[in-house]
Amino acid sequence: MPGELTALLQAANDGDQPALNRLVALLYVDLRRLARRCQAGSGQDTLNTTGLVHECYLRFLNSGQLNVNDRAHFFNLAARIMRQLLCDYAREKAAEKRGGNLTQVSLRDDDATEIHEAEHWLAVDQALDRLHELHPYQARVIECRFFAGLSEAETAEALGRSLRSVQRDWQAARAWLAGRLES
Numbered sequence: 001m002p003g004e005l006t007a008l009l010q011a012a013n014d015g016d017q018p019a020l021n022r023l024v025a026l027l028y029v030d031l032r033r034l035a036r037r038c039q040a041g042s043g044q045d046t047l048n049t050t051g052l053v054h055e056c057y058l059r060f061l062n063s064g065q066l067n068v069n070d071r072a073h074f075f076n077l078a079a080r081i082m083r084q085l086l087c088d089y090a091r092e093k094a095a096e097k098r099g100g101n102l103t104q105v106s107l108r109d110d111d112a113t114e115i116h117e118a119e120h121w122l123a124v125d126q127a128l129d130r131l132h133e134l135h136p137y138q139a140r141v142i143e144c145r146f147f148a149g150l151s152e153a154e155t156a157e158a159l160g161r162s163l164r165s166v167q168r169d170w171q172a173a174r175a176w177l178a179g180r181l182e183s
Contacts, residue, residue: 005071012066020066024057027074031056034075037149038082056081072150072158076140079148087125127180131173138173141166 005026011019024031035052059081060066068074132139137159144155156166 009066009068009070009074012060013068017061020060023074024060027071028053030075031078034078034148035082038079038086038147052082052085055085059085070157072144072148072154075148075150076144076158080143083125083128083143083147087122090119090122090125123181124177127177130180131176135169135173135176137161137165138169138176141169142173142177145170 005023008019008023008026012023031053032049035049035056039049039052056078060078066074066077068077128139128142131142140159141155144150144158145152148158150158152163152166152170155170156163159166161169
């Protein structure tokens, strides 16, 4: 499988759609696991796992070329796309709260909870965007470790950095995010 995976990644990088289809089929179980992990981190369970994987696939498809080096890099990219999709969904929820759909309805308790979770997710996304401006490697480490579920060693490989650098960035980024989200 490693040889097949490498060949599929290279072909998908070159814009070969059937290779991308085969790659996604080959890694589908892992993509579903990643989607569940991203959903757990978002506090939202309104987007189903299958839908999130399929939307991620469509983003891959619409991009034309993947530009990924290996399996870890592929999952890092998939995690970033899934995070963007969840943030887009959270923005829609926040817009609905502010009258974006122009239909007046009364909120149930579970609606209020869902809106609160969407707002929290947007705060996390904004904090990560700010971290990316200040310390891009730290933000990438958070994406790999938290959203993609990569180990420290896999993260180091995906980012082309030393294990110790990844460990330092992980520790610093977690502390920075915790402070940012408390305020």
